[in-house]
Amino acid sequence: MQPDKSAVIKTKPIFQRKKLSFLVIAHIANDSCFGFLSPIIPILKEMLNIPLSLVGFLGPTLAATGALGQPIFGMIADRFQKNWLLAIGPVLGGLIAFATTVNSIPILFLLLFIAGLGSACFHPIASVRAVQFSGQRKGLGVSIYIAGGRMGVSLGAAMATFVVTKFGVERLPYTCIVVFLIGFLLLFLNLDTGQDVKKEKSEKNPIDLRSLGTVFRSLMGLWFINYFRTVVTMSISFYLSIYLIEKGNSFADGGFSISFFLFAAAIGGICGGYFSDLFGRRLVIILSLLIGTPCLGISLYSDDFFVRLLFLILSGAAFYSQMGVSVTYAQEMIPEHAALASSFMLGVVWFCSSMTMPFIGVIADYFGILTVMPFTCIFFGTLGLLLALRLPKLENF
DSSP states (O other), rough: OOOOOOOOEEEOOOOOHOOOOOOOOOOHHHHHHEEEHHHHHHHHHHHTOOOOOHHHHHHHHHHHHHHTTHHHHHHHHHHOOOOHHHHHHHHHHGGGGGGOOSHHHHHHHHHHHHHHHHHHHHHHHHHHHHHHHHHTHHHHHHHHHHHHHHHHHHHHHHHHHHHHHOOOOOGGGGGGHHHHHHHHTTTSOOOOOHHHEOOOSSOOOOSHHHHHHHHHHHHHHHHHHHHHHHHHHHHHHHHHHHHHHHHOHHHHHHHHHHHHHHHHHHHHHHHHHHHHHHOHHHHHHHHHHHHHHHHHHHHOOOOOOHHHHHHHHHHHHHTTTTTHHHHHHHHHHHHGGGHHIIIIIIIIHHHHHHHHEEEEEEEHHOOHHHHHHHHHHHHHHHHHHHHHSSOOTTTOO
């Protein structure tokens, strides 16, 4: 699909390192909030006596606003591009740190629902600014930005695990202080793009339903690849701790394993963006699934600690190497809907993948998490690879 010449995003030829660095720090702070949740799921499960089938709904609840709300805020970001949209992200997301203080399941779900609004505000405008700050190296720039998010989730998971094991679960809410502070500073930090979105009169309303349908159809193949990949990575985030505890490992082992997986994801995301600028988007997407799926299978089936950790790290780097690549390609296809494209490739994919988690939980309640977890990751990873092999061989993709 050729981009509509009536509306284009102007990008400076230079790579704006300083502003991109500030944006990455903001992304680390914002997404660290969501890292708090994964390692404490076993604690919440025991505290509130939550079955695995209901544990699977924690993700969809967070995604109901955090992911599904992104297209709405993407439209707002395309029009206004205001700093307060960035600032709301970590301020609301930090509420997740209070999850262990609630005394009922409905309040827990309400807390996650509110916290998700922060993600919906932050990500659409941040994704567009990552493109604009990257100049002619969009694949690398967007991947660095997204890697910041993976780094944030990794640090959040490690922080929550450390605080709970060292000081007790009652101290977890203190971990959000720095996040709140960074959110406040974003109101005053100069992250203006120095660029304008040039729009000329067109016969089409740029955000009417017909236009949205065209956007979705254009991204359908890429969207499903990302959906299958995200089901795998989300299964790791939500069920790996429980899976490892069922295999006889400790709470700390589960929490830090998730942290290593996500830390590797950040490194893999940067490498994927760099190589996509050199060798094309399509090749990176195919290799990410071709390498990541068997590595994750080996990790989950292995009983040796070091083998499991090594292949878990390799799978994390591989699976996330294509995340920024896919967002970049989507924005290049439809620059007049850049924030909206990002929200479909990130937010809507996240929501739909999270809706798969309850079904995995129900099946795990019946067949056991030790059987269902490896099968789910290998099955969906393979589906994603088969679709990736059918991607068109287009220039720069």
